Amino acid sequence: MFPAQFTYERARSEDEALAALAKYGADARVLAGGQSLIPAMRYRLARPGVLVDINAIGSLDYIEERDGFLSVGATARDYALEVSPLIRTQYELLASVSRVVADPVVRQTGTLVGSLCHNDPSGDWPVAALAARAQVVVRGMRGSRTISADDFLVDSFSTAVQDGEMAIEVRFPKPPPLTYGAYHKIERKVGDFATVCAGVQLTFDATGRVATAGIAIGAVGAKALRVSDGEMMITGNVPTNDLIGEVMEAAKTIADPVADNRGSVEYKREMAGVLVGRALRDACRLSGLQGAKTS
Numbered sequence: 543m544f545p546a547q548f549t550y551e552r553a554r555s556e557d558e559a560l561a562a563l564a565k566y567g568a569d570a571r572v573l574a575g576g577q578s579l580i581p582a583m584r585y586r587l588a589r590p591g592v593l594v595d596i597n598a599i600g601s602l603d604y605i606e607e608r609d610g611f612l613s614v615g616a617t618a619r620d621y622a623l624e625v626s627p628l629i630r631t632q633y634e635l636l637a638s639v640s641r642v643v644a645d646p647v648v649r650q651t652g653t654l655v656g657s658l659c660h661n662d663p664s665g666d667w668p669v670a671a672l673a674a675r676a677q678v679v680v681r682g683m684r685g686s687r688t689i690s691a692d693d694f695l696v697d698s699f700s701t702a703v704q705d706g707e708m709a710i711e712v713r714f715p716k717p718p719p720l721t722y723g724a725y726h727k728i729e730r731k732v733g734d735f736a737t738v739c740a741g742v743q744l745t746f747d748a749t750g751r752v753a754t755a756g757i758a759i760g761a762v763g764a765k766a767l768r769v770s771d772g773e774m775m776i777t778g779n780v781p782t783n784d785l786i787g788e789v790m791e792a793a794k795t796i797a798d799p800v801a802d803n804r805g806s807v808e809y810k811r812e813m814a815g816v817l818v819g820r821a822l823r824d825a826c827r828l829s830g831l832q833g834a835k836t837s
């Protein structure tokens with residue numbers, strides 16, 4: 543199928559993009575990688591009257607550490623994250639996600655920021671954003687605001703971005719020393735959306751106790767879910783097998799999946815626990831700390 547008729551505006555600066563978004567309001571949509579928006583338009587699931595293409599805005603294409611954060615601009619491609627030496631060496635959780643989002647062709651074009659703005663309940667980046675306690679910078683004609691991932695990811699395919707605004711960048715707090723992360727995803731075949739996915743980021747203290755924990759699951763609810771109870775259970779403690787088992791149960795408790803051709807409710811709920819357990823054990827193993835007792 544072909545998309546419904548639309549007007550195309552190519553912005554060359556953030557100001558140009560924001561002016562176009564302000565002018566057309568609810569009728570306009572930002573075009574980033576187009577990997578979700580264009581298929582949705584072709585199936586007439588989305589019918590924007592105006593596309594504001596931000597791909598020519600060079601100032602939005604960056605991956606850099608600044609002021610204690612890793613900042614990823616709105617047009618930085620998933621592929622750039624995947625091959626970034628900085629991410630490979632310093633941001634384990636993001637590195638492990640970047641290898642499994644879609645397939646290599648989609649990753650050449652798709653963007654992390656676009657994925658957060660799309661907020662697919664089965665998306666990989668929203669899970670990472672919760673676990674790593676990311677923030678999203680959103681800009682409109684009247685200024686910018688910084689929103690935590692928890693508040694940004696409002697509901698299925700819905701975010702805190704308002705008409706006339708665009709997301710400029712996502713910021714991940716620079717992990718303190720002794721921080722380790724992992725991501726696990728069950729997919730029917732390589733390149734598929736997750737059947738279930740889980741991301742974990744743990745910071746340990748020198749005694750092997752967990753100082754801070756970020757734990758999130760995806761594809762088992764209307765949006766990515768933070769496993770808050772599990773985070774509280776593990777924080778301040780040595781992650782023993784018993785404790786990891788309790789966190790797995792906490793993940794299963796908040797999982798609220800629907801049955802589809804990827805699996806039953808029971809299977810997905812069980813896998814939410816299993817994947818959280820695997821990601822926690824990976825983070826503990828990577829830490830190599832005496833206190834992190836795993837099997």
Ligand SMILES: Cc1cc2nc3c(=O)[nH]c(=O)nc-3n(C[C@H](O)[C@H](O)[C@H](O)COP(=O)(O)OP(=O)(O)OC[C@H]3O[C@@H](n4cnc5c(N)ncnc54)[C@H](O)[C@@H]3O)c2cc1C
Pocket residue numbers: 571572573574575576577578579580581616642643644645648651652653654655656657658659660662664665666667703707708709710733734735736
């Ligand atoms: C075959 C295939 C397989 C895929 N598999 C996966 C997968 O396994 N896991 C996964 O997570 N994703 C998957 N995707 C989705 C892919 O990762 C998309 O690229 C991503 O979800 C959206 O990024 P984008 O840059 O292409 O955004 P676009 O498609 O350009 O935009 C998506 C939405 O976000 C809005 N938007 C984009 N950028 C901004 C911005 N800066 N400010 C405000 N609004 C904005 C757009 O208006 C649109 O509504 C797959 C896609 C395809 C085609």
